Amino acid sequence: MRLARFRTAGGTGFGVVEGDRVARLDHRVASFEQVLAAPVSPRDDDPRVPTADLEWLPPLGDHPKIVCVGFNYPAHATESDRAPDAPTHPTLFTRFGDTLVGAGGAVVRPAGEDSLDWEGEAALVVGRAGRRIPAGDALAHVTGVTCLAENSVRSWQLHSNQATAGKNWPASGAAGPWVTTLDELGTGSLRVTTRLNGAVVQDDTTDRLTFPFAELVAYVSTFTPLRPGDLIATGTPRGIGFRMEPPRFLRPGDDLEVEVSGVGVLRHGVVDEVVPALARTAGSLR
């Protein structure tokens, strides 16, 4: 089942994707979080919306905890100059909810910064609340997987040893188009492929993750309670723009695709930030 949130001319909604239509559930289920907690099959009398008539929203809760894992594919850890030894614990940072747009939207390149880099990922969407979830039970708390463009503003990420300032620019990443439920995905590994203007730049499979899905859920839920609509990003494969020779960053006109096998394709464009004239006169910060 593919669970999605969207906006139409009439407002926001959510439902189940059926080919080129979405069966709406928002007229009979209280929240998208509730759909994630207990997916329901569409009925014949649920209204349908053509996907051509809607704007996808990130398939998350209204106030999601977004926890992201760094350096979780060994080849990416190596390209990032991390020690090749397997770490004993995941490396985690967080994003605010306003940092993600939906599929088909445009991410925003910050004014004056030319270091917006792509990071294609498979991301887990939580469906069942939990704390200190044993790894053996972890997948029962995950509704499914969505595609994530967990992009970074590299210049700000490198301001300090903490990733926060590079990972929290508004509309700098994208998630979606939908959550594909685990029962539909099966138990095999997933392939994560990122294409920049049609050319593959990242390509790896989740069986190579240093910390697999279940261990991430167990680890994260040890220190923070998870709730329906939360997201755990599982890490990006090798092939970020920052490590190209010369570096290649996202710019207006670019078309980025993140494909997760069995899930779908998340596509986003890039636009330049428009800074109001008032703020533009602020000058340097220090």
Next chain:
Amino acid sequence: MRLARFRTAGGTGFGVVEGDRVARLDHRVASFEQVLAAPVSPRDDDPRVPTADLEWLPPLGDHPKIVCVGFNYPAHATESDRAPDAPTHPTLFTRFGDTLVGAGGAVVRPAGEDSLDWEGEAALVVGRAGRRIPAGDALAHVTGVTCLAENSVRSWQLHSNQATAGKNWPASGAAGPWVTTLDELGTGSLRVTTRLNGAVVQDDTTDRLTFPFAELVAYVSTFTPLRPGDLIATGTPRGIGFRMEPPRFLRPGDDLEVEVSGVGVLRHGVVDEVVPALARTAGSLR
């Protein structure tokens, strides 16, 4: 003016603290965020609640962005083995809203972890939304200052180079009791003092901050929009338990006080986490 959120037997509320009473505003103002955006004076006919009859809640918005600065007092940077050279940019991490309790509450020492450490701080509470706020305008976006126990679970903080896993345990820190507005605080520096069971363990003044209040607001608001009810923690002075010989961590029965001059005193106790038996059987994560 001292702006506070609280819980009584009848539910949650917010208002203006007047000595040992709080004048309630929640019957005529829509939200605490709105009070932060435009503080209003109590009227004679506003209901009063004795502070003895209420439980303080963190004086923040319902879904706050909580951004914290690390190593912002040079003496703490030195005790933390950071290079003595002044950094060019703040070091930032984030906390989820469920990581803080109100004044007079008890923070929770995680089961099986004996590394819950204190960090007393002065914290800014945002009142006026903004993005890319010039440093010269920054304090116009800050309603006031609250006391913060920005405690850390050191063992988990040291799992990786990112602070996330040590800073996001539920109820691991505390904020409050209220927000004292900037007009009441004046323009002088603030003294930040932390007492453990009555003994001073941290003591410094905000004129020694590497990044002062206005610069923090300017820097943070460059990459993320600030909203009423958001919090920026300005850093902890020298004197954390982790650097004592031998290390001294928080344990049940301890009484921690964070005093910010002109603001007030935040006091919290410590209790041990109670883990449901089901989760306790989970065993190790790896």
